[in-house]
Amino acid sequence: xxxxxxxxxxxxxxxxxxxxxKFRDEHRRVIYVGKAKSLRQRLANYxxxxxxxxxxxxxxVTTAASVEWTVVSTEVEALQLEYSWIKEYDPRFNVKYRDxxxxxxxxxxxxxxxxxxxxxxxxxxxxxxxxGPYAHAWAIRETVDLMLRVFPVRTxxxxxxxxxxxxxxxCLLGYIGKCSAPCVARVTPDEHRELAEEFCDFxxxxxxxxxxxxxxxxxxAAEDMEYEKAGRLRDDIEALRRAMEKSAxxxxxxxxxxxxxxxxxxxxxxxxxxxxxxxxxxxxxxWVTDKVEAVDTAGLVEHAxxxxxxxxxxxxxxxxxxxxxLPDDAEAVTAWLAGRRGSNVSLRIPQRGDKKDLMETxxxxxxxxLVLHKTKRASDLTTRxxxxxxxxxxxxxxxxxxxxxxxxxxxxxxxDVVASMVVFEDxxxxxxxxxxxxxxxxxxxDDVRSMHEVISRRFKRYLAEKEKTGEWVDGDGDGADxxxxxxxxxxxKRFAYPPQLLVVDGGQPQVAAARRALDELGITxxxxxxxxxxxxxxxxxxxxxxxxxxxxxxxLYLLQRVRDTAHDxxxxxxxxxxxxxxxxxxxxxxxxxxxxxxxxxxxxxxxxKRLRQATIEQICEVPxxxxxxxxxxxxxxxxxxxxxxxxxxxxxxxxxxxGGGTA
Numbered sequence: 001x002x003x004x005x006x007x008x009x010x011x012x013x014x015x016x017x018x019x020x021x022k023f024r025d026e027h028r029r030v031i032y033v034g035k036a037k038s039l040r041q042r043l044a045n046y047x048x049x050x051x052x053x054x055x056x057x058x059x060x061v062t063t064a065a066s067v068e069w070t071v072v073s074t075e076v077e078a079l080q081l082e083y084s085w086i087k088e089y090d091p092r093f094n095v096k097y098r099d100x101x102x103x104x105x106x107x108x109x110x111x112x113x114x115x116x117x118x119x120x121x122x123x124x125x126x127x128x129x130x131x132g133p134y135a136h137a138w139a140i141r142e143t144v145d146l147m148l149r150v151f152p153v154r155t156x157x158x159x160x161x162x163x164x165x166x167x168x169x170x171c172l173l174g175y176i177g178k179c180s181a182p183c184v185a186r187v188t189p190d191e192h193r194e195l196a197e198e199f200c201d202f203x204x205x206x207x208x209x210x211x212x213x214x215x216x217x218x219x220x221a222a223e224d225m226e227y228e229k230a231g232r233l234r235d236d237i238e239a240l241r242r243a244m245e246k247s248a249x250x251x252x253x254x255x256x257x258x259x260x261x262x263x264x265x266x267x268x269x270x271x272x273x274x275x276x277x278x279x280x281x282x283x284x285x286x287w288v289t290d291k292v293e294a295v296d297t298a299g300l301v302e303h304a305x306x307x308x309x310x311x312x313x314x315x316x317x318x319x320x321x322x323x324x325x326l327p328d329d330a331e332a333v334t335a336w337l338a339g340r341r342g343s344n345v346s347l348r349i350p351q352r353g354d355k356k357d358l359m360e361t362x363x364x365x366x367x368x369x370l371v372l373h374k375t376k377r378a379s380d381l382t383t384r385x386x387x388x389x390x391x392x393x394x395x396x397x398x399x400x401x402x403x404x405x406x407x408x409x410x411x412x413x414x415x416d417v418v419a420s421m422v423v424f425e426d427x428x429x430x431x432x433x434x435x436x437x438x439x440x441x442x443x444x445x446d447d448v449r450s451m452h453e454v455i456s457r458r459f460k461r462y463l464a465e466k467e468k469t470g471e472w473v474d475g476d477g478d479g480a481d482x483x484x485x486x487x488x489x490x491x492x493k494r495f496a497y498p499p500q501l502l503v504v505d506g507g508q509p510q511v512a513a514a515r516r517a518l519d520e521l522g523i524t525x526x527x528x529x530x531x532x533x534x535x536x537x538x539x540x541x542x543x544x545x546x547x548x549x550x551x552x553x554x555x556l557y558l559l560q561r562v563r564d565t566a567h568d569x570x571x572x573x574x575x576x577x578x579x580x581x582x583x584x585x586x587x588x589x590x591x592x593x594x595x596x597x598x599x600x601x602x603x604x605x606x607x608x609k610r611l612r613q614a615t616i617e618q619i620c621e622v623p624x625x626x627x628x629x630x631x632x633x634x635x636x637x638x639x640x641x642x643x644x645x646x647x648x649x650x651x652x653x654x655x656x657x658x659g660g661g662t663a
Contacts, residue, residue: 021039298328
């Protein structure tokens, strides 16, 4: 535990101006990021006697080993830089909201020539217009199905679109009037884009104007005795109204607002957001966070606003943001929101009327979300803790293995030999630290040698990162080559953290290879075990008999899950390498021959086999092929051994390579 006074800056060193500061630990990892109107006043608060600090703040400053800061011009710049650093460094003592689910959005791909309406999850893409999020994907599909009658926008995938264009026939939606069929040129690209933009306008809340326009067109058609047209317009209006009814009217028609409510206790907080557009609730989402820093309701609101709008711009930032408490720097946050929207944004606490009533509803949702989360987590945390304790007892470890790494080797009859490393922390997978390896030291099938190589490479990298960060150095304090270790930037490192337990997929030979690799590197503080698939036995280095955990053991279940995850990860990598190798062509070795000319050659001759039989003069007849390149093609095909004939796996028939090939 560090003494904060050992790294406390001198009072005259800290500027009395706005800025953002970072605390780093002894390994130079950034553990906390904050902002301040006055860096001098804010940082002074961290260096009070520990008994005067909040327990979480005291834990942070005693974990830290240094502090640094960056001066900015305004509080708005400080807010933006703080958000950027939290996202970049992922500091462990900052509040970070995590989605309680992956919410589906209704998306319109305006970045394509023919925009497509679809359901999307995950990260937002540039050039795509999003609406939502929604609680369920089926709710989006029901809404879209109603609206396609009025706005027949394309919903098919790129492959279906290309197939329809090639065949000259639209899909079923084109025949029943729920797609304008741009694939067969029933509408021009401009006409289809106009339909997509009208769809977006309606979803954005501009509903009243559009329905009134349709009603006017219906009346005109009826007066002109165009009764079929009037009937279609009537049905269109009814479909739009049914789509609108799926979103409850809660506020006045012109209201565009996000309502943010919180429920919290001493340890955790839940936030719920209702997105209101055109007076209707268009989406809802929720987050939960651990209160790892000393933060009040206003601070939680500020963090929520940063996460909610940090990547947004334009109309996705609403005119109003209603909150239960104003952030400490409310003016700076409001200015930041206005900058992201491009126009004024109102940030306030609703005091009366419908908005206050709706805020109470959002708050009840937040409270229910927190209760549900705590119920789930209590069960999960208890089970994971019991599993880790059982593993520690069975393997005679000093403490529960909070970080477990598992390695697996995969190959196909000795070819494309690869390895995987998966990481579990506190019993949960940490996918950002999964790693893949290609076996480079030898060729052929030898799982034991492969395991030794992979473990050696992984922990050589660990030792290199350990030396680089200055955790230990050789000689008189210089690096291994006599140089001062490079300054660390604080970002999470690929191989910087060692596990408490290393698991290998295999029995005694694989375990012995892993232990030998660690011993050769002088690493003795990492426990090693193996899990054999045959009887699910746990093997330890040097033991003649395995450790047998009960079949009902939570510890065994966790080890199986870790092992199976590593196995699946390795299999996927091995298959991707095999697929890539199979798809290679002798033409890949021809210098200066790009993909376009490869495809032109295959199209002209029909297959690589026929191309191999062609003369230089015949190859020169292909557009874009010069004599020098043609000679290179002939040489490359002559040097490459002919591929083995393809076999129809259903019939066993050997298939001749006379048809089309791949370049």
